[in-house]
Amino acid sequence: MKRFTCGELVESITAYLDDALDPPVRAGFEAHAACCDDCRRHVHQFRVTIRAVGDQPPEKLPDRTRERLMSAFRQRRRT
Amino acid sequence: MGSLAGDGLPPDDVVVSALRAGDEEMFATLLDTWARGMLRVARSYVSTDDSAEEVVQDTWLAVIGAIDGFEGRSSVKTWVYRILVNTAKRRSVRESRTLPWSAFERDTSPAADPTLFHGIDGALAGRWKEAPAAWPTPEGQALAAEARGLIGEALATLPPRQRIVITLRDVEGCTSEEVCEIMEISAVNQRVLLHRARAAVRDLLESYFASVKQPE
Numbered sequence: 001m002k003r004f005t006c007g008e009l010v011e012s013i014t015a016y017l018d019d020a021l022d023p024p025v026r027a028g029f030e031a032h033a034a035c036c037d038d039c040r041r042h043v044h045q046f047r048v049t050i051r052a053v054g055d056q057p058p059e060k061l062p063d064r065t066r067e068r069l070m071s072a073f074r075q076r077r078r079t
Numbered sequence: 080m081g082s083l084a085g086d087g088l089p090p091d092d093v094v095v096s097a098l099r100a101g102d103e104e105m106f107a108t109l110l111d112t113w114a115r116g117m118l119r120v121a122r123s124y125v126s127t128d129d130s131a132e133e134v135v136q137d138t139w140l141a142v143i144g145a146i147d148g149f150e151g152r153s154s155v156k157t158w159v160y161r162i163l164v165n166t167a168k169r170r171s172v173r174e175s176r177t178l179p180w181s182a183f184e185r186d187t188s189p190a191a192d193p194t195l196f197h198g199i200d201g202a203l204a205g206r207w208k209e210a211p212a213a214w215p216t217p218e219g220q221a222l223a224a225e226a227r228g229l230i231g232e233a234l235a236t237l238p239p240r241q242r243i244v245i246t247l248r249d250v251e252g253c254t255s256e257e258v259c260e261i262m263e264i265s266a267v268n269q270r271v272l273l274h275r276a277r278a279a280v281r282d283l284l285e286s287y288f289a290s291v292k293q294p295e
Contacts, residue, residue, distance in 0.1 A: 005205020007196035014274035018255060020266070038207040045214055049281040052222045052230055053249040059115035065132050066110060069139045073106045076143050 002028035009039050013046045086112050086252070091155045098146045110139065113156070116251035117163055123239045123246070124167035126174055134170050138163040153260060160247075160261040190278035214288045226287055233283045237276050244269060245276035 002025045004012070009032050015021050016029050033039050060066070088094060088108065097105035117138065121131035141162050149158060197203040222230075234242055234250075243262065247253040253261070259269050 005196070006207045007191070007193065007205045010191045011274070014270055014277060018270060020270060038210045041213065042211045045211065045281055045285070046277060048214065049277055049284055050249055052226065052284065053234070053245060053277070053280055054252070055222065055227055056115070056231055056234075056250050057227070059118055061110060061114045061118070061135065062132060065136050066107075069110060069136060069143075070103065070107065072140055073101070073103060073143055076101070 001031065004028050004032040006032075006036060006039050009033065009036075010042055013043055016043075017046075017050075086156075088112060091151065094155050095146070095149060095151070109159075113159065113251075116246065116253075117160070119234075119246045119250065120160065120163060120243050121167050122235075123242045124164075124171040130170060130174065131167075134163065134167045137170075138166045141166065154257070156253075157257050157260045160257075164261060190275045212285065212289060214284070222284075226284065229283060229287055230280060233280050234276075237279060240264075241272045241276035241279070244272040245280070248273055249277070 009029060012021065012025075012029055016026065019026075021029060033043060061069070089097075094105060094109070098109075114135070117135045118131055121134040122128065125131050125134060138159065142159055145162075149155070153161070195208060197206050197208055199205065234245065237245065240262070244258055247258045247261065248255065255266060255269055255273075258264075258273075259266055262269070264272075
């Protein structure tokens with residue numbers, strides 16, 4: 001099992017969350033996190049951040065562009 | 080974070096047959112479902128909102144022209160975004176905005192500030208010098224509108240490739256495989272870019288929470 005420092009754990013969070021760590025490395029990540037409050041807090045904040053990024057407002061194409069594209073799509077059938 | 084649950088579109092073969100048959104409702108659904116992601120990716124390459132809208136428009140015109148020849152070697156979404164990226168790149172060359180990507184990036188440095196941790200010598204090697212400050216927001220709770228606005232601004236200032244990766248993964252809910260295919264990058268590179276982008280946004284939220292913290 002790999003032994004993690006706090007600095008190494010912080011760099012591996014995205015790989016951990018994507019389940020991209022090899023099993024012994026993943027086990028080392030979890031073993032460190034289990035006994036390090038600071039790293040657990042940092043991982044939690046990373047998760048909060050990811051959720052927050054996913055919460056961006058919706059956007060639409062401008063009506064003019066959308067109309068033009070719908071009309072191009074209709075046109076396609078006739079050619 | 081509904082985007083991570085998928086975009087609610089029918090399977091690709093249904094989408095492709097509908098488009099080939101001229102199903103306007105299906106075409107409109109795709110336009111609307113991917114509008115935000117496509118506009119945001121386009122904006123990472125070109126300098127104005129108007130150019131980004133034109134890139135998205137040209138992409139869809141190309142899709143309309145090519146749908147009969149679509150061979151299904153990738154998903155429809157990946158195919159459309161590939162056309163978008165290529166259209167945006169050509170446009171950014173015309174705008175002379177193109178720099179070698181390497182000039183934008185600091186791919187080799189760690190995402191977190193190394194001075195946050197003790198040096199490699201001594202008993203505390205690699206440990207936090209100071210505990211990360213607590214945030215007032217539980218994981219499940221939505222952030223204030225103000226913080227959401229800040230995140231939007233922060234995303235817009237990230238280096239282009241980081242911005243595209245975090246937009247596709249965390250805003251639009253693409254898988255890492257889709258992002259690798261859309262951007263033609265390796266899984267490792269994709270992860271490095273995503274991690275850096277998330278770390279930058281986390282740092283911004285940390286400063287935000289520090290600034291709004293109520294005295295206890």
